[in-house]
Amino acid sequence: MNFASLDFVYFLGALLPIYWLLRSWLQVQNALLLGASYYFYACWDVEFLLLILMVTGVSYIVAQKILNETPRRKKLGLIFYSVFSLVVLGYFKYANFFVDQLIDLVGLFGFSLNKIYLDIVLPAAISFYIFESISFVVGSYFGSNARRPGFVEYSLFIAFFPKLVAGPIERPNVLLPQLAGKRSLSLDDVGEGLYLILLGLFKKVAIADGLAPMVGAVYDSPNPSTAAEIAVATLAFTLQIYGDFSGYSDIARGVSRWFGIRLSLNFDVPYTAFNPSEFWRRWHMSLSSWLRDYIYIPLGGNRSGESVTRRNLMATMLFGGLWHGAAWNFVAWGGYQGMALVIHRVIKGKLDFLDGLCGRYSQIVLKYFYWCVFFLVTCYGWLIFRASSFAQIQSLTLGLLNNTWGEFSLLAPPVSVLYGVPVLVSIDILHRRNGGELFWKNFPSVFVGILHAVLVFGLFLGFSNARSSFIYFQF
Amino acid sequence: MNPRAFGWFFASILAIDLMVGWGVSKLSSLGAGQSIVRFFSYGYSLEHKIRTAIDDVAYPKRGPLHAGWIEDLSLTNVESTSNGSRVPVYAFYGQSFTFRVAKEMALINDAAVGYLIGAPAAPLGHSFFAYKKVSGMLGVKKNVVGILASSFCGFSINTGLAFSFENPAPYTFPSYSIGQDGVLIEAVPPILGEGEFRSAFKSRSKEWASLADRFKYGSPVHDDFTFDEGYLDRSVLVRLARRGVVSARNEDLKNELASRGVPKCFDNSAPIALAILKEWQKMAKDRGQSFFVVLFEDRGYKNALRKSLGKSLENSGIGFVVTSDFVDPSDSKQLEADGHFKSAGSREIARALLKAVDG
Numbered sequence: 001m002n003f004a005s006l007d008f009v010y011f012l013g014a015l016l017p018i019y020w021l022l023r024s025w026l027q028v029q030n031a032l033l034l035g036a037s038y039y040f041y042a043c044w045d046v047e048f049l050l051l052i053l054m055v056t057g058v059s060y061i062v063a064q065k066i067l068n069e070t071p072r073r074k075k076l077g078l079i080f081y082s083v084f085s086l087v088v089l090g091y092f093k094y095a096n097f098f099v100d101q102l103i104d105l106v107g108l109f110g111f112s113l114n115k116i117y118l119d120i121v122l123p124a125a126i127s128f129y130i131f132e133s134i135s136f137v138v139g140s141y142f143g144s145n146a147r148r149p150g151f152v153e154y155s156l157f158i159a160f161f162p163k164l165v166a167g168p169i170e171r172p173n174v175l176l177p178q179l180a181g182k183r184s185l186s187l188d189d190v191g192e193g194l195y196l197i198l199l200g201l202f203k204k205v206a207i208a209d210g211l212a213p214m215v216g217a218v219y220d221s222p223n224p225s226t227a228a229e230i231a232v233a234t235l236a237f238t239l240q241i242y243g244d245f246s247g248y249s250d251i252a253r254g255v256s257r258w259f260g261i262r263l264s265l266n267f268d269v270p271y272t273a274f275n276p277s278e279f280w281r282r283w284h285m286s287l288s289s290w291l292r293d294y295i296y297i298p299l300g301g302n303r304s305g306e307s308v309t310r311r312n313l314m315a316t317m318l319f320g321g322l323w324h325g326a327a328w329n330f331v332a333w334g335g336y337q338g339m340a341l342v343i344h345r346v347i348k349g350k351l352d353f354l355d356g357l358c359g360r361y362s363q364i365v366l367k368y369f370y371w372c373v374f375f376l377v378t379c380y381g382w383l384i385f386r387a388s389s390f391a392q393i394q395s396l397t398l399g400l401l402n403n404t405w406g407e408f409s410l411l412a413p414p415v416s417v418l419y420g421v422p423v424l425v426s427i428d429i430l431h432r433r434n435g436g437e438l439f440w441k442n443f444p445s446v447f448v449g450i451l452h453a454v455l456v457f458g459l460f461l462g463f464s465n466a467r468s469s470f471i472y473f474q475f
Numbered sequence: 476m477n478p479r480a481f482g483w484f485f486a487s488i489l490a491i492d493l494m495v496g497w498g499v500s501k502l503s504s505l506g507a508g509q510s511i512v513r514f515f516s517y518g519y520s521l522e523h524k525i526r527t528a529i530d531d532v533a534y535p536k537r538g539p540l541h542a543g544w545i546e547d548l549s550l551t552n553v554e555s556t557s558n559g560s561r562v563p564v565y566a567f568y569g570q571s572f573t574f575r576v577a578k579e580m581a582l583i584n585d586a587a588v589g590y591l592i593g594a595p596a597a598p599l600g601h602s603f604f605a606y607k608k609v610s611g612m613l614g615v616k617k618n619v620v621g622i623l624a625s626s627f628c629g630f631s632i633n634t635g636l637a638f639s640f641e642n643p644a645p646y647t648f649p650s651y652s653i654g655q656d657g658v659l660i661e662a663v664p665p666i667l668g669e670g671e672f673r674s675a676f677k678s679r680s681k682e683w684a685s686l687a688d689r690f691k692y693g694s695p696v697h698d699d700f701t702f703d704e705g706y707l708d709r710s711v712l713v714r715l716a717r718r719g720v721v722s723a724r725n726e727d728l729k730n731e732l733a734s735r736g737v738p739k740c741f742d743n744s745a746p747i748a749l750a751i752l753k754e755w756q757k758m759a760k761d762r763g764q765s766f767f768v769v770l771f772e773d774r775g776y777k778n779a780l781r782k783s784l785g786k787s788l789e790n791s792g793i794g795f796v797v798t799s800d801f802v803d804p805s806d807s808k809q810l811e812a813d814g815h816f817k818s819a820g821s822r823e824i825a826r827a828l829l830k831a832v833d834g
Contacts, residue, residue, distance in 0.1 A: 463720075
């Protein structure tokens with residue numbers, strides 16, 4: 001069941017009134033929401049409903065068991081769940097990948113293994129809910145979970161449908177207290193939720209879906225592309241993935257508001273970032289903070305000297321790349337992002353020194369020069385991410401450097417993109433400069449009305465774009 | 476959003492609708508910005524588009540309104556790939572995909588020229604009926620029919636309105652089904668010629684009503700909203716929504732896959748298609764003619780026709796070529812903006828067809 005579908009409208013239309021009618025009976029309300037969330041999941045992947053139930057059950061039991069145990073047993077419980085969850089994730093996500101690598105490795109020594117193909121289907125949402133369950137068990141280990149939830153509450157924490165399939169990856173202390181308490185719905189919640197849903201649909205339908213064919217024409221074609229085509233398609237993908245992924249998060253958060261639940265901000269206008277550190281504080285914030293808290297900091301963070309810090313950054317980003325999928329290009333992308341962070345650490349002092357030498361206007365010019373450079377660095381990172389293999393990364397990179405720039409045979413983007421991109425850029429700039437995503441609340445009613453009308457018009461323009469599924473569903 | 480903002484929202488959306496509508500009609504009257512005018516006009520109702528085409532005195536001679544009327548075919552108006560110096564030896568039945576291959580064949584071998592009998596996105600039912608009507612008149616020995624994947628479903632539909640919402644071609648043809656005894660049943664529509672169609676449409680005769688109702692209620696894509704002309708046509712937003720609705724329904728049909736990975740409707744259409752092709756082959760043989768099939772797998776339909784018909788055609792001894800062997804419909808670099816194969820691809824298919832037909 002896609003957010004951008006009539007089925008979802010009917011689902012929500014049926015669920016919301018019943019949910020709010022039950023507002024005086026929290027347990028029943030939660031049970032209804034849980035049932036609806038499992039139904040939502042079953043529309044994606046009914047055969048893996050048992051898996052999500054199993055992960056929920058095992059993580060809950062382990063977390064409860066280790067709460068009042070001796071330090072040694074606590075540690076054993078934590079190790080058990082870490083291994084269990086990573087084996088489950090590893091099996092479904094990486095088994096074929098590792099088998100392929102083993103066959104290739106053995107082949108390097110002149111031996112050959114018969115190709116073993118494991119027909120493993122990747123369950124929807126597994127990368128997201130496994131990480132959430134790990135957060136809960138770790139929280140239980142350290143005693144940092146604010147409360148001890150009931151099983152229904154915890155199951156709902158894992159399966160809450162708006163964020164289930166593509167995040168945000170929620171933390172127990174953010175979501176569980178909300179699920180434990182009575183929820184209310186104000187006009188503000190309705191209005192803010194509506195805006196987020198509209199914005200998310202606009203980003204997805206008008207921009208991301210409109211750009212998908214242009215990206216596919218280069219990245220999915222067996223025929224070589226010119227440098228101009230690769231550059232434009234890469235820029236298109238940079239916008240597509242932002243529109244798609246942040247759009248999904250916006251819709252998820254907007255829908256959640258209508259249930260009286262606030263999900264974490266996942267994208268904070270990331271393309272306005274001036275450097276890699278800032279970018280990772282703004283892009284897929286729920287994943288980057290998870291990686292920081294559960295990988296980077298346990299490895300030592302920045303507490304053990306510069307070379308260890310750089311090692312930790314690289315390791316964290318490599319893991320982050322691998323999280324996205326079982327393919328070397330994702331690992332390469334993670335490595336590339338890690339390198340960008342490390343290089344930024346190295347040159348930051350020099351950049352600050354250069355800033356200090358400049359007058360006020362030169363500082364502004366220099367700042368936007370940094371932005372341009374970093375935006376190009378980001379775009380090239382998306383080339384690595386979108387490519388299907390190392391070979392394609394290589395051919396596209398060489399294509400950018402060697403091929404002619406004059407020839408261009410890609411179709412022009414649809415009207416919805418030509419309209420939508422300037423609108424989105426304007427909204428993002430206003431977001432950055434005026435206090436966040438709800439910047440419009442500080443503006444007069446006429447502006448608010450026009451803003452919503454502009455988004456709705458963009459949505460209508462995008463209606464005839466071919467629909468593509470949300471990119472992050474594959475993770 | 477407070478109530479005042481809601482008010483401003485409704486006022487703004489109405490203003491946008493009116494302003495864009497005014498802007499588009501201004502551009503249209505000036506003859507400028509044709510691609511923008513077309514974009515905002517695609518979503519008019521089918522009835523509106525037909526009426527506009529009929530009333531338009533400057534309507535192009537080769538526009539979709541005039542195309543595909545089987546009743547009106549004659550030796551004086553049938554197109555061919557011959558420049559006059561060669562007598563046509565082929566009859567090509569189908570649609571633009573087929574005709575592009577036919578033209579490439581003539582370029583490769585100037586003796587391989589032929590008549591072009593078809594219509595925009597013409598399905599097999601149209602081609603078969605056209606063959607029965609005109610084959611005797613044309614007097615050629617080699618017949619080629621192009622079956623287009625995107626118009627493969629819909630043997631129960633009997634008008635070209637089903638296949639192109641943006642530029643509707645209202646030509647008609649029989650609907651086909653298979654009776655209980657396995658016999659092919661042909662139901663001829665009440666209107667088969669353009670003149671008949673125009674007068675039926677203008678007078679909104681019962682023949683027109685029967686055609687329109689059968690189309691609306693038989694089509695999985697179209698209904699009163701997409702078909703009937705009305706006040707809603709004046710709204711730019713409604714037009715955009717209408718186009719989106721048709722596009723989404725077509726996609727749903729394409730994506731509703733049967734177990735073999737082909738659209739479900741292909742499974743229903745394949746037996747009827749096979750029955751038609753077998754009958755066609757028999758008729759051609761009886762007349763001392765050859766008969767060949769090209770399976771055009773256009774965008775979004777890679778290997779769909781091959782999976783649905785390939786084996787059956789082989790078993791029936793009907794010669795065929797599958798275009799996915801030469802043009803990958805999932806590679807947009809091999810396609811033009813409107814989805815047609817680029818000329819290099821059509822040329823490869825033409826070469827293969829020449830080899831297959833002529834040996």
